[in-house]
Every structure is written in C-alpha cells, then in structure tokens.
Amino acid sequence: xxxxxxxxxWAAMLGVxxxxxxxxxxxxxxxxxxxxxxxxxxxxxxxxxxxxxxLEADAYSLGLQAVVYGYATVPLYRLLIERTQDTGSPQFLxxxxxxxxxRPAAPTDRxxxxxxxxxxxxEAWLDLSQxxxxxxxxxxxGRAYSASFQDLFGNASNIGRRTYGTGxxxxxxxxxxxxxxxxxxLTPFRVSTRYLRVLLRLPIGAGEDLTAVRALQDRFSFLPxxxxxxxxxxxxxxxxxxxxxxxxxxxxxxxxxxxxxLQAGGLPExxxxxxxxxxxxxxxxxxxxxxxxxxxxxxxxxxxxYDDAVSMIEGSADRIGQDVNGWSRADLAMYGRNYLYRAAxxxxxxxxxxxxxxxxxxxxxxQEGAPLDASRCNYLVRFAAGALPPVDAFWSIALxxxxxxxxxxxxxxxxxxxxxxxxxxxxxxxxxxxxIQSAPPPNAAAANWLPAPVGPFCLRLxxxxxxxxxxxxxxxxxxxxxxxxxx
Numbered sequence: 001x002x003x004x005x006x007x008x009x010w011a012a013m014l015g016v017x018x019x020x021x022x023x024x025x026x027x028x029x030x031x032x033x034x035x036x037x038x039x040x041x042x043x044x045x046x047x048x049x050x051x052x053x054x055l056e057a058d059a060y061s062l063g064l065q066a067v068v069y070g071y072a073t074v075p076l077y078r079l080l081i082e083r084t085q086d087t088g089s090p091q092f093l094x095x096x097x098x099x100x101x102x103r104p105a106a107p108t109d110r111x112x113x114x115x116x117x118x119x120x121x122x123e124a125w126l127d128l129s130q131x132x133x134x135x136x137x138x139x140x141x142g143r144a145y146s147a148s149f150q151d152l153f154g155n156a157s158n159i160g161r162r163t164y165g166t167g168x169x170x171x172x173x174x175x176x177x178x179x180x181x182x183x184x185x186l187t188p189f190r191v192s193t194r195y196l197r198v199l200l201r202l203p204i205g206a207g208e209d210l211t212a213v214r215a216l217q218d219r220f221s222f223l224p225x226x227x228x229x230x231x232x233x234x235x236x237x238x239x240x241x242x243x244x245x246x247x248x249x250x251x252x253x254x255x256x257x258x259x260x261x262l263q264a265g266g267l268p269e270x271x272x273x274x275x276x277x278x279x280x281x282x283x284x285x286x287x288x289x290x291x292x293x294x295x296x297x298x299x300x301x302x303x304x305x306y307d308d309a310v311s312m313i314e315g316s317a318d319r320i321g322q323d324v325n326g327w328s329r330a331d332l333a334m335y336g337r338n339y340l341y342r343a344a345x346x347x348x349x350x351x352x353x354x355x356x357x358x359x360x361x362x363x364x365x366x367q368e369g370a371p372l373d374a375s376r377c378n379y380l381v382r383f384a385a386g387a388l389p390p391v392d393a394f395w396s397i398a399l400x401x402x403x404x405x406x407x408x409x410x411x412x413x414x415x416x417x418x419x420x421x422x423x424x425x426x427x428x429x430x431x432x433x434x435x436i437q438s439a440p441p442p443n444a445a446a447a448n449w450l451p452a453p454v455g456p457f458c459l460r461l462x463x464x465x466x467x468x469x470x471x472x473x474x475x476x477x478x479x480x481x482x483x484x485x486x487x
C-alpha cells in the first residue's frame with residue numbers, strides 16, 4: 001500500500017476527514033483586526049514605589065533624566081516668557097514680529113558672548129499653537145541670508161540661501177499635528193514645537209552702507225495663516241510665568257518650568273515614553289508641576305537629582321566636539337536623542353545653528369598650548385596658498401577679550417579679519433598671514449592686522465556655509481603661532 005493510500009485508510013478507520021493536497025497548500029489566512037495591538041498605553045498611571053527610601057531613589061533616578069532632558073528647554077522657555085509675556089521687561093517683543101539689530105556688534109554689547117561681527121541679526125518668537133504662520137521672504141538680490149528656526153529643545157532648521165536660494169518666497173510654518181490645506185503658492189516648512197525662536201542673519205561688508213540692508217530686513221515678515229487667507233487670526237494664549245534668564249533658579253522650580261514648557265511647546269516625536277515616566281514624581285503634561293503636592297522623600301530626591309545633574313552636565317561640557325591644531329569645534333543644533341550632548345551644548349550657546357549653515361572654531365591657546373596673551377608675545381595665523389577656509393558664503397576670524405569674551409575696543413574699530421576685509425595682503429606664494437598683536441605691525445602686514453589687547457584674548461573663526469572638506473574635517477584651521485613682540 002502506498003503512503004497516501006495507507007494514510008487514507010488509517011484516516012477512514014479513525015473517522016477523520018482527509019483534505020486533498022491543494023487544500024493543504026492553500027490555507028485561508030486569518031483576518032487581522034487593525035485595532036488590536038499587543039503594546040498599548042493603559043488607562044491608569046504608573047504606580048509609585050513603596051516606602052520613603054524607594055520614593056526618594058525613584059525621584060532621584062527620574063529627576064536626573066528630567067534635568068538632562070530639559071536643560072536646554074528651560075532656559076529657552078524662560079527667554080520665550082521674557083520676550084513675549086513680560087510687558088514690563090526691556091526685552092519684551094511679543095509674538096510673530098522681528099526685532100532688528102540695525103548695526104553690527106560693538107565692544108559695548110555685553111548681552112551675548114563672542115557676538116558675530118559680520119552680520120545684522122534679527123530675532124523673533126513665533127506662536128504656532130493655534131495655526132501655521134506664513135513667512136514672507138523677499139528677493140535678496142543674491143545676498144546670502146539665513147533664517148534659523150530653533151525649537152524649544154535647541155534644534156535648528158533653516159530657510160536661507162543654502163536651502164532655498166535668494167529669490168522671493170512664502171513659506172507656511174506648520175506645527176506638529178496640524179491638518180489642513182495650504183494655498184498652492186505656499187511652501188510647507190514643518191517644525192517640531194509649537195513655539196519657536198527665529199534668528200535672521202544678513203551679512204554685511206566692512207564699511208558697507210547699511211541703508212539697503214536695513215530696508216531688506218524690514219521686508220521679512222510673519223502673518224497667521226488665517227489672516228493670510230482673509231479670515232480672523234486666532235487669539236494668542238497666555239503662557240505660565242517664568243523668572244527671567246539670569247536669575248537664580250531653585251531646583252524644584254526647574255521641574256515646574258520644564259512641565260510648563262513641555263505642555264506649551266509639545267514633544268519631538270519619539271520622546272513620549274521617556275517624558276511619560278516623569279509622571280511618577282509628579283511631572284505630567286496635563287497639569288502644572290507643584291512640588292508641594294509630592295512627598296518629602298520625592299522632593300529630597302528631586303533636589304539631589306538637580307544638583308548632581310547640573311554638576312554632571314557642567315563636567316561633560318568639555319567632551320563636546322573635537323580639538324584640532326589648538327582650535328575646538330562642536331557640531332551643534334541637531335541633537336536627536338543625544339540628551340546629555342544637548343544639555344552640555346546649552347552651556348556653550350542657546351543660539352547655535354547647524355554646521356551646514358555655520359561652523360565655528362575657537363582658540364584659547366597657541367600651538368604650544370600656552371594661553372593667548374598679547375602682553376607676552378605676538379601671534380600669526382598663516383593660511384598656505386589654496387588653503388583658505390573652504391566656504392560658499394564667507395569666513396572671518398574675530399578676536400575677543402579672554403575674560404569677558406566681548407569685543408575689544410581699538411583705534412581701527414576692526415574686530416575681525418576675513419575674506420571680505422578690504423585690501424588684504426597676500427604673500428608672493430599666495431599665502432595669507434593674519435597678524436594678531438597689540439601694536440601695529442610694520443609695512444604691508446598692517447593690512448592683515450587683527451588688533452589685540454595687552455592681555456589675554458581668544459579667537460573665533462566663523463565659516464558660513466562651509467563646504468564638504470570643512471564639514472568632514474579634511475580641512476582644519478592652522479595653529480596660532482606665537483613669536484616675540486620685537487619681531
């Protein structure tokens with residue numbers, strides 16, 4: 001008897017229905033219910049640990065993560081409140097309008113460390129909590145510009161020459177979760193939080209008449225989408241208060257501000273799980289954080305967590321970036337889920353931009369590792385022929401006081417030297433030597449002189465729209481070379 005026949009006979013004896021081969025090879029697939037998921041968020045909150053010891057330990061563990069997560073967000077939120085809610089502040093601006101800087105940075109400016117001297121800078125804060133905004137960009141006539149849109153976590157994206165050219169355009173700034181139809185002439189530009197900071201930068205040349213640049217600044221504008229379409233613009237929502245940036249911040253107040261900021265601005269996609277875990281110590285997205293409603297053990301844990309997290313962040317700041325030839329560079333404003341990197345970067349700059357738009361190299365020491373000090377010696381930065389900073393826009397080296405990191409007053413009113421400095425003197429071999437010293441150098445070298453104070457200083461090389469060789473590290477600045485003051 002064959003195997004198939006034997007199997008059929010046994011099946012008949014046992015009273016089992018036999019299926020033919022075609023039926024066995026083509027089973028009917030079950031229909032899956034798309035609404036059924038194995039991993040789902042429950043309707044109730046997570047439980048708290050039992051006992052004060054574990055309550056404090058749990059709050060400490062989660063608090064560490066919360067401080068690292070929100071270390072950039074809280075100061076940005078404080079700036080947001082000061083600029084848009086505190087009408088009594090001299091820094092008050094309101095929403096959806098620019099405050100334009102009408103002159104380049106000067107030694108009297110102390111609000112920002114190492115200010116940019118090659119640009120006019122404008123600032124705006126945007127409210128997209130109700131609807132998108134329309135950003136109108138004029139034709140800049142080929143002039144480079146960048147409008148850097150910074151979310152409440154310090155991440156930046158840009159509208160500018162690098163991304164969209166220099167022609168006129170209208171962009172719809174679309175917040176997370178918005179669903180609607182945009183007019184055909186609007187280019188969608190999606191952002192990651194409902195409140196944004198915008199820094200508009202327009203380059204200026206040495207000695208340039210600024211009248212035309214200022215008129216160009218005035219042609220950048222914002223308009224709520226409803227008003228653009230002829231409807232009534234949505235009303236702005238008031239935001240919870242926050243102390244101005246610079247005032248001391250008690251540890252427990254940090255958690256309140258973080259909760260307020262996350263409720264107002266929203267979360268980047270994918271961060272929901274981490275932030276949901278903060279509910280165990282009372283930080284939730286549906287209410288303000290009130291330290292008086294949590295246990296004493298939880299408060300102790302959160303205070304210890306804040307102090308330790310700040311120490312950890314400050315101690316990690318020097319691990320950002322890399323050092324090459326005595327210059328340090330850090331890639332900023334695009335952090336993803338590198339939360340500690342983001343927190344440490346917030347100590348360096350709250351107004352950073354992505355490296356494709358702007359890259360900075362900073363030097364505090366010469367090639368021998370000695371601090372830069374023009375009372376000790378003179379200095380030279382020499383670019384070999386064909387080795388100038390590779391950029392698509394422009395570059396410069398600016399000098400700052402080594403203590404205050406502000407610009408240093410000098411008779412020439414020259415605070416930077418770069419590719420747009422008039423009458424630079426090149427060597428016969430095509431090299432460029434920038435002389436850095438307190439007294440004027442002799443002869444032709446004076447054209448390349450960057451005046452320094454009789455004392456400590458630091459340098460920052462800025463590259464706008466750096467090319468691939470710089471971005472990848474194939475190109476790096478030459479070391480700062482010291483030589484005797486008598487030379």
